[in-house]
Structure formats: C-alpha cells, structure tokens
Amino acid sequence: MIRLYSMLAVGLIAALLGGLGYMVYTGQNQAEFAQCRGTSISGGAGAIGGPFELVDHTGRVVTEADFAAQPTLIYFGYTFCPDVCPLDTARNAQAVDILAENGYEVTPVFVSVDHLRDxxxxxxxxxxxxHPEMIGLTGSEAQIRAAAQAYRVYFAIQETDDDFFLIDHSTFSYFLLPGHGFVDVIRRDQTPEQVADVLACYIENA
Structure with a gap:
C-alpha cells in the first residue's frame, strides 16, 4: 500500500525543488532543438546521463541500453514520498497519455532513491x-547512487531511528531520445499539457 505521510513534510521537500537547479539556467539553447528547449544545461546536454545497471519492478536487470530505442521520461523519487513524488509522477503519466492520444509513444520510468524500502x-x-506502461527501477545503494550521479540527481536520506524517514531529493524529470540520449530536463511546475508539448517538439524534430 502506498503510504502518504504528514503534509508537513511537503514544505521540507519543496525547499529542495531546485536540487539540480543550480546546474540548469536560462540561456542560449543548443541549435539542434532550440525551438523545443526552454532551459540550457550547464556543461551541455552531454553532461547528463550515462551507463547504469538497476533492477525493474518485475525483477529484470536493466541498463541504459534498454531505453535507447524509445523516447523515455525518467523521474527519481521514492514510493514513501508524502506528496511531491506522487504528484510529479502522476503529472508525467498524464503527459504520456496526452502524447499517446497524438500518436507519440513515450516510456515513463520511475527510479527509486530508497534502496531500503522500495x-x-x-x-x-x-x-x-x-501508469500501466510505467517501469519502476531500484537496486543496491551503490547502483542507485551511480545512476543518480550520472543524471546529476541530488538525494539524501534523513537520519532517524525508525522506518518512517524522508528522503530529500531533486525533482526534475529527464527526457531521453533515441540516437540522442538525454536532451532536456522537465521542471515540476510544468503542466501535463506543457510537458506533452515539449516532448512532442523533441520527437518531431529528432
């Protein structure tokens, strides 16, 4: 059962919404997808993404190669998250459905940063x-940290003596395109419709 804890925790997590923000800023867009990208990536899009090995929700070992042939929207969070993760993940799922209605297939992926409980x-x-097509990924602490590092994701487990701990983490989603790898981050203030529009732009111009 998905457990939602006190709404007071939302403020704590919301304070970390920037997470990766210091690395993402408005600036000159890369020429290839200039009409699609609303942010510029510090170090370029090639600075984000890389090899990883995790286990999906069916028990299958997967790597980054398993997502190379399909547009993919990745989010890092955890299932015990009180509010932010469910909201962001549901937003991504809605965007994927909007895209499907318009003939675009995008795989939604949820990577857990909680190796102890997830x-x-x-x-x-x-x-x-x-979402029926969503893929959940987890692994050992080392595997999760390696994947998070590849995508420049911040997360930190709060110290506690019980099992009801929270995890501070960044809240961007990451869009990958076949033949391009990572191309852009999606901010959590973007609506499902806005996300769908951005992703469709990338797909059409790839």
Whole structure:
C-alpha cells in the first residue's frame, strides 16, 4: 500500500525543488532543438546521463541500453514520498497519455532513491497505480547512487531511528531520445499539457 505521510513534510521537500537547479539556467539553447528547449544545461546536454545497471519492478536487470530505442521520461523519487513524488509522477503519466492520444509513444520510468524500502513488490504496486506502461527501477545503494550521479540527481536520506524517514531529493524529470540520449530536463511546475508539448517538439524534430 502506498503510504502518504504528514503534509508537513511537503514544505521540507519543496525547499529542495531546485536540487539540480543550480546546474540548469536560462540561456542560449543548443541549435539542434532550440525551438523545443526552454532551459540550457550547464556543461551541455552531454553532461547528463550515462551507463547504469538497476533492477525493474518485475525483477529484470536493466541498463541504459534498454531505453535507447524509445523516447523515455525518467523521474527519481521514492514510493514513501508524502506528496511531491506522487504528484510529479502522476503529472508525467498524464503527459504520456496526452502524447499517446497524438500518436507519440513515450516510456515513463520511475527510479527509486530508497534502496531500503522500495522492494520489487513496493515498486510494482506503485507503478501499476501510476501508469500501466510505467517501469519502476531500484537496486543496491551503490547502483542507485551511480545512476543518480550520472543524471546529476541530488538525494539524501534523513537520519532517524525508525522506518518512517524522508528522503530529500531533486525533482526534475529527464527526457531521453533515441540516437540522442538525454536532451532536456522537465521542471515540476510544468503542466501535463506543457510537458506533452515539449516532448512532442523533441520527437518531431529528432
């Protein structure tokens, strides 16, 4: 069962919404997708993304190569997150449905940053609830940190003596295109319709 904790925790997590923000700023767009990108990536789009090995919600070992042939929208969070993660993940799922209605297939992916509680079973329940095509990924602490580092994702587990701890984390989503890899970040203030428009622009111009 997906557990939602006190809404007081939202303020704490919301304070970290920038997370990766210091690396993402308005500036000159890369020429290839200038008409699509609303942000410029510090170090260029090639500075984000890379190899990883994780386990999906069915128990299958996957790597970045498993997502190379399909437009993919990746979000890092955890199933025990009180509000931000469910809202952002649901937003991504809605955007994927809007795109599907217009003939574009995008795979939604949820990468857990909670190696202690997000078992295969917990992830399976979460992604089934969010979207039938969503893929949940988890792994050992080292595997998760390697994937987070590749995407320049910040997360930190709060110290506590019980199992009801929160995890501070950045809240961007990451869009990958076949033949291009990572191309842009999606901010959490963007609506499902806005996300769908941005992703469709990339797909049409790839």
């Amino acid at each position: 078992t295969q079973e917990a992830l399976a329940e979460f992604v089934r609830f969010m």
